[in-house]
Amino acid sequence: MDFPSGQHVRGDTLTRDEALDCDVVIIGSGAGGAASAWRLAEAGLRVLVLEEGRKWEPHEVSTRQSWALRNLYAERGTSVATGNIYLPMPRGRAVGGSTLLNSAICFRTPRRVLDRWQRDFGVPWASEAELNPVFEEVERALAVRKVPEVFAREHNLIFRKGVDALGLAGDFISRNAPGCIGCGLCQLSCPVGGKGSVDRTLLPLALGKGAALFSSTRVEKVLVENGAAVGVEASGLEPVTEAPQRKLTVKARKVFLCGGAINSPMFLLRQGLANKAGHVGNHLHVHSASGVCARFEQVIDAWHGVTQGYYVDLPGRPAVLETFSATPEIYAIQYEAYAKPMETLRHLASCGCMLGDEAEGTVRPGPSPSRSAMTYSVTDSDLAIIKEGMRETARIYFAAGALDVHAGLVGQGPVKSLDELDKQLAAVPLDKLSIYASHPMSTNRMSARREDGVTRPDGETWDVQNLVIADASVFPTSLGVNPQITVMTCASVIARQQVAKG
Numbered sequence: 001m002d003f004p005s006g007q008h009v010r011g012d013t014l015t016r017d018e019a020l021d022c023d024v025v026i027i028g029s030g031a032g033g034a035a036s037a038w039r040l041a042e043a044g045l046r047v048l049v050l051e052e053g054r055k056w057e058p059h060e061v062s063t064r065q066s067w068a069l070r071n072l073y074a075e076r077g078t079s080v081a082t083g084n085i086y087l088p089m090p091r092g093r094a095v096g097g098s099t100l101l102n103s104a105i106c107f108r109t110p111r112r113v114l115d116r117w118q119r120d121f122g123v124p125w126a127s128e129a130e131l132n133p134v135f136e137e138v139e140r141a142l143a144v145r146k147v148p149e150v151f152a153r154e155h156n157l158i159f160r161k162g163v164d165a166l167g168l169a170g171d172f173i174s175r176n177a178p179g180c181i182g183c184g185l186c187q188l189s190c191p192v193g194g195k196g197s198v199d200r201t202l203l204p205l206a207l208g209k210g211a212a213l214f215s216s217t218r219v220e221k222v223l224v225e226n227g228a229a230v231g232v233e234a235s236g237l238e239p240v241t242e243a244p245q246r247k248l249t250v251k252a253r254k255v256f257l258c259g260g261a262i263n264s265p266m267f268l269l270r271q272g273l274a275n276k277a278g279h280v281g282n283h284l285h286v287h288s289a290s291g292v293c294a295r296f297e298q299v300i301d302a303w304h305g306v307t308q309g310y311y312v313d314l315p316g317r318p319a320v321l322e323t324f325s326a327t328p329e330i331y332a333i334q335y336e337a338y339a340k341p342m343e344t345l346r347h348l349a350s351c352g353c354m355l356g357d358e359a360e361g362t363v364r365p366g367p368s369p370s371r372s373a374m375t376y377s378v379t380d381s382d383l384a385i386i387k388e389g390m391r392e393t394a395r396i397y398f399a400a401g402a403l404d405v406h407a408g409l410v411g412q413g414p415v416k417s418l419d420e421l422d423k424q425l426a427a428v429p430l431d432k433l434s435i436y437a438s439h440p441m442s443t444n445r446m447s448a449r450r451e452d453g454v455t456r457p458d459g460e461t462w463d464v465q466n467l468v469i470a471d472a473s474v475f476p477t478s479l480g481v482n483p484q485i486t487v488m489t490c491a492s493v494i495a496r497q498q499v500a501k502g
């Protein structure tokens with residue numbers, strides 16, 4: 001078929017097997033895939049993006065959690081890592097990838113992280129001097145700005161009240177949600193199209209420069225000849241059953257793998273690619289998080305207002321406390337003692353401690369192309385910081401006038417003082433904590449030393465020429481802040497280096 005420049009094609013509409021030529025084929029349309037497409041198309045290359053999930057418009061999505069899990073989340077929202085705890089690890093599967101259902105929080109990569117990448121992994125461009133101009137370009141393209149107070153609403157403002165009362169240095173969070181109306185449904189995608197997820201920002205910029213996008217199209221294999229990637233084999237998918245239909249064979253000068261930190265290593269392991277040093281699927285880092293809920297006299301209605309609008313750093317730790325809101329049913333499950341009478345839900349505010357971990361897990365292919373098998377065990381030192389963050393969150397809520405605070409510990413109810421909470425936290429075994437992890441990273445880490453990583457610092461795999469990885473899997477370490485800006489910035493740098501290499 002002719003290259004469908006500037007167009008979106010649904011893989012399930014192909015009526016026969018097809019073949020295409022392009023300069024670069026990109027696997028996955030999330031943060032890394034879209035940023036790569038944007039940069040490569042801008043450089044005048046013919047770019048094809050293949051995405052296994054569907055393309056959704058705001059008017060097509062439902063505001064029901066169950067619908068979102070079924071249609072927008074990989075593995076129907078059931079992916080979990082097992083170890084000394086069950087760790088839910090959701091991720092997106094749609095045009096836009098996880099950015100379609102993220103909270104739009106934007107942080108630049110912390111300096112301490114960049115220093116470590118440069119010192120321990122030899123990544124030459126990991127410095128603020130190199131990256132600040134790229135952060136600025138990415139933030140401009142996504143229309144990042146600080147949450148306006150008017151959209152923060154009570155569940156963010158009550159947290160700020162506690163932060164101010166304790167003299168801490170908190171702030172409103174910067175977000176890529178220029179059309180946000182504060183309806184609190186970000187993690188079900190945005191029903192008003194107010195979020196600058198990459199399906200609405202970077203991908204249209206790439207298509208505007210001649211790139212093409214296939215949705216409902218799963219890449220099954222990288223074609224390799226004489227040690228170099230030369231294209232991919234993909235199938236259009238029936239959108240509901242995911243059954244493979246027509247074949248699409250793509251010839252390309254370079255293949256960019258941007259399937260995310262869970263799918264990308266699974267993809268390489270299934271095909272036995274790029275793993276001579278044995279790092280593919282290892283070193284899984286996450287941001288483990290645990291939320292604390294507080295009950296106030298006044299009405300909060302946490303589901304109104306920006307989902308995550310205010311933050312404060314946990315001093316001296318690679319961790320940040322961020323407010324969050326969820327749908328009423330999630331509150332009722334997580335903080336059961338607050339669920340009756342239902343009226344109580346209107347008086348709750350919540351905030352989570354999100355930690356850049358030192359622990360490492362693994363990702364392996366699961367029993368079918370879309371299933372993962374992951375392991376992860378929380379270490380004692382990471383657990384100590386999570387508990388410290390939960391205590392600090394409770395201290396902030398008490399300073400804001402909370403009646404009581406619920407740490408979501410299984411079998412434990414709310415407490416009225418920090419002393420009581422300390423006793424609960426000291427006695428609770430790890431598996432009674434509700435820990436959650438939404439940011440997988442580092443499973444194909446980059447390193448300047450072949451024996452330490454899967455890719456070089458310019459993203460090309462050490463073992464397969466012209467196979468480039470540009471997603472959250474290449475981070476050498478955990479970040480300690482929400483990762484989408486780092487993913488897009490790293491992908492931008494990698495794409496530009498590949499253009500320069502020719």
Ligand SMILES: Cc1cc2nc3c(=O)[nH]c(=O)nc-3n(C[C@H](O)[C@H](O)[C@H](O)COP(=O)(O)OP(=O)(O)OC[C@H]3O[C@@H](n4cnc5c(N)ncnc54)[C@H](O)[C@@H]3O)c2cc1C
Pocket residue numbers: 027028029030031032033050051052053090091092093094095096097098099101102103104105106107187217218219220258259260261263264267438439440470471472473482483484485487
């Ligand atoms: C619920 C939730 C909330 C979050 N909130 C925030 C936030 O507020 N701020 C922030 O900075 N980060 C947030 N994140 C994380 C952030 O969105 C991710 O870190 C980022 O999107 C990762 O980018 P990626 O390119 O690595 O992968 P993804 O964005 O996940 O994209 C990978 C894409 O590749 C596709 N794919 C995989 N394999 C194939 C294949 N074989 N063929 C075709 N396509 C394939 C997948 O379907 C998917 O669409 C959140 C994540 C989640 C899940």
